[in-house]
Amino acid sequence: MIYLLHISDLHLVADPQWNNMKNAILESVRETLREVPSGEKLLVITGDFHNFIQDNFVYAEEFVLSLVKAMDIDLEKDVFVIPGNHDVSNNIPGEVDREALLDFIKRNPEKLYQNNRIDKLLECYKGYEEFVKKIGIYNETDGRKPMTTHVRTWRGKLNLLHLNTTLVADGSEKTGQMADTLTATSQEIRDELRRGNLPCIAIGHNSFYDLEENQRNELAGMFLQEGICAYLSGDRHQKNRKREEKSIVLGEEKGTVTIPNVVGYRTSADKSDTYSDFGMIWHLWDEQTGTVRMKYMRWDPDDQGKMHEDGEGDPYKLTGDSREQADKKKASDSEESSLYGNGSCWMTKEALSEWNDKAVKQNEIRNFLLGKRCSWKLAFSENLIVERDIVNDLYQKACEGGVYVLLGPGGEGKTTALMQMCAKLFQEGANVFYYRGHGLSELSGNIPDHSVFILDNPPERPVFKKVLDKAIEEGITLIIGSRENEWNLLKQSLHISVRDIQEVRMPKLCAKEAWGFADCVCNNLKHMKERKEIKDIFLTNSYGFLYAAMLLAVNKAESLEEIAHQIIENLSHMSHSGMLLLAHIVLAEKCGAKLTKENFRKVCEKLGMSPQEGSRALSREIRLNGENYQTRHEVISNLFYRELFSDGGRLSQEETDKILIGLLELKFGQYDRTYGLFKKLALKEITGLCKGLSLTSLETCQYLVDRVLDEIKTQPKEIYDKLFSAVKQDERTQLILFRQCFDRRWLLTQYLKIWCDLLSKKGASWDVTEEYSPAWILRKACIEKDGGNDTWMLWAKMEEKERGAGEYSKENTARWIYRKACEEKHAESKVWLAWGKMEEKERGAGEYSKENTARWIYRKACEEKHAEGQVWLAWGKMEEKERGAGEYSKENTALWIYRKACLEKGANSAVWAAWAQLEEKERGAGEYSEENTALWIYRKACLEKGADSAVWTAWGQLEEKERGAGKYSEENTALWIYRKTCLEKNANNDAWLAWAQLEEKERGAGEYSEENTALWIYRKAC
DSSP: OEEEEEEOOOOOOOOHHHHHHHHHHHHHHHHHTTTOOTTSEEEEEOSOOSOTTOSSOHHHHHHHHHHHHHHTOOHHHHEEEOOOGGGOOSOOSSSOOHHHHHHHHHHOGGGGGSTTHHHHHHGGGHHHHHHHHHTTSSOSSSOOOTTSOEEEEETTTEEEEEEOOOTTOOSSOSSSBOOOHHHHTSHHHHHHHTGGGOOEEEEESSOGGGBOHHHHHHHHHHHHHHTEEEEEEOSSOSOOOOGGGSEEEEEOBTBOEEEEEEEOOBOSOOTTOOSOOEEEEEEEEETTTTEEEEEEEEEETTEEEEEEEEEEEEEEEOOTHHHHHHHHHHHHHHHHHSTTOTTOSEEOHHHHHTTTTOOOOHHHHHHHHTTOOOOHHHHHSSSSSOOOHHHHHHHHHHHHOOEEEEEEOTTSSHHHHHHHHHHHHHHTTOEEEEEOSSOOOOOOSOOOTTEEEEEESOOSSHHHHHHHHHHHHHTOEEEEEEEHHHHHHHHHHTTOOOTTOEEEEOOOOOHHHHHHHHHHHHHHSOOSSOHHHHHHHHHHOTTOSHHHHHHHHHSSOSSHHHHHHHHHHHHHHHOHHHHHHHHHHHHHHHTTOOEEHHHHHHHHHHTTOOHHHHHHHTTTTEEEETTEEEESOHHHHHHHHHHHHSTTOSSOHHHHHHHHHHHHHHHHHHHHHOOTHHHHHHHHHHHHHGGGGGGSOHHHHHHHHHHHHHHHTTSOHHHHHHHHHHTTTOHHHHHHHHHHHHHTTOOOHHHHHHHHHHHHHTTOOOOTTSTTSHHHHHHIIIIISOOOHHHHHHHHHHHHHHHOSOOTTSTTSHHHHHHHHHHHSOOOHHHHHHHHHHHHHHHOSOOTTSTTSHHHHHHHHHHHSOOOHHHHHHHHHHHHHHHOSOOTTSTTSHHHHHHHHHHHSOOOHHHHHHHHHHHHHHHOSOOTTSTTSHHHHHHHHHHHSOOOHHHHHHHHHHHHHHHOSOOTTSTTSHHHHHHHHHHHSOOOHHHHHHHHHHHHHHHOSOOTTSTTSHHHHHHHHO
């Protein structure tokens, strides 16, 4: 048994608690290792040997040496360390500003490896380097830098990859940390990891999930390829409690591959630290079985005499086979990527040849007409099923070369057409490769000239984008088949440009094809309809897609509604489990989620059937399209949905609840196990499935809302927007969601308003003492949950609407709310503005000497609270209305207000415009040479203060009115103003229009070839 002791985050300080914990650790270690011989124990320390405030490693040196002695191990052979963020100096030798360098790298992570930036960052670890060399973990002669990315081997039994994850650590941010992944993924590091075919682990200071997202992807790929068995880290000071962060997902293409993400305790006590868990972790490695058990040991400040057992982590495998398995997987993947490998995702000529000239049985044609998928025997057959004109069109495009996508709804015959085209190409001797529907890998190897790749139902995965890009870049012929709505989603999620892709849509059936289908039905089925009637169904059926016509042609029913009803009726009697399986697929489709093959298998298991039994039970109703199970068409799916889930539908409430719970559990699992694009897709499906909450019982709805919020709690605002959008059609679910978000402090003001309006609509009282009434909610949001400005405004406005303005002396009135927000909560300008406007509306302007009047509010906001331009503008407008323009020399007049706002307070364009307009109204245009005239104001605003187009246009119009058009060569003329704002200041349409109209009035239309004519202006603007 190998004993690996994992400690982290020493941060050692002189403290009575630490003295007790240190001795408890040493005694526990001595007791545990008493009978363990040398060579079967090692120590891993994942960073932070001292505090930022300490400039040496004295305490760390003393403890590490004591621990090594207690373990009876060799410092150089048995101790493995990496630096933490507290072990970094903020000073880079020379003139480099580390803070500025970190800020630049965080904004431009791809620039980390340029201009020797890593070398500069590594210079900040001089103290750490000296410490680990001084005590003998590294020696001075081997040339290895302990702060770089490197591999060390423990006694010929284990390779340890050392990742310095603190390159951009600044002590302020936990996430977005970075390592030297360029070196970590290099061939040199890979060769060292493969040395001796030993098991491998990686160690770093930061949790894997605190690394920058792109680096997580890069490291996960390398971990998978090189057989890394575990990742050990620290930094968080707590045992990892988040279920989704206890493991790292490395690969999903062929089943989920995970390794443990082991986050250590803080291994030093400090009585001022009430946040951290104090302890250490034993990794007990059975070399014979390769199994590692994790034993957590915790030190308790309330019971300080010894270390206490704190449970066990999930066991993991640590064997030499990890490298071998990775090599085998790599070899397997290499074979799969080969166009001719047995496990290839592409069917080649060799695979297709076995279907050529094979006899087709009558029942195979009959089954096809009744709804089963087209077989290769049928695709290769001649004249047994209809070959539509699109097959020849696609064949010609394949011969010409290029990238094409065949689009159409489900059930329109795209797959059949692609298979028939493939058969046609094969029979003409072309090199054809047909996607098998799973395991898509990049195009690689020697691709024969004039090859044609046919990819039906592409997966929503980055590998498809790589296949597509390679086909475009290298001129490989690729023909894709996809439902149009799914193609649009693919283009969006994978950022696909269609510039080099020709989109081809499935055409409507022509008369010749309709007659062909009628003949095929009449020749192969005992039909109840005449040939012409069947032709008319194919040609003119009101549902508008081929599969609908097929169903109507071969069934007695007169409508798809009847057929869907009969299908569900039959399923409920013949295979209730099959009906429930169909319900899972239908509900997933209704909510925009996908049932993958793995999902399908798990649903079948829950229903007590095998996937094969499930497929057989629904052989005519569903298809495995690529990686997902789907119904044949959206219309059919909607009809099934109505039969199953509507009021009076086939499903009981309990069955409906179980179906939605099951679907969400599947997607929660995908969300927990994945990252990057796959995690985003899982999250999208979770929010989509919330549309189904309206179908559930109250208890289930409450439970699922709680579960969903638990899953997405760390997501950005747009995820909540999508969640609220998903439930907006169901008021009951909205109320549950709003309440649970509110209780978690997650509800934005825009949703508070919707919630309160909905409660009012439902008859809720406006009683602040009644729990979860609108008034109670808004008060709690503002007073207890530290609501923002918008929340205070919402409360005040809703209070005003319900009960008027009220009085300042009475709590919870609109007046009381505004005053409290502004005077006590440091509200922004918009709240002061709303308060002032309400007072002005209720009691007029009032006097400056009287508190809480509109005048008093505006003046206080502007003079004392640094209000924005909108408040100054409202104040000036009110004064202008109440007392006219006034004089500049008299405080608080409109002119005084506007001038002060513009010249001293950085007012916006609207205030400058109001000032100029008031001056113009009172005293005319004035002169540029005289301060405070309208012309002086406009010029100053435009040329010195960056005024917007509206102010420039007003200036030009004033000049035009006062002095005419003027000349372009003369400053401050109307023409000069218009030209300058349009050509130099990004003017809006009004300015361009005013310029063109003035030119037209003065000189007519002119010519396009002559600058500054009306036609030239219009053309340039447009």
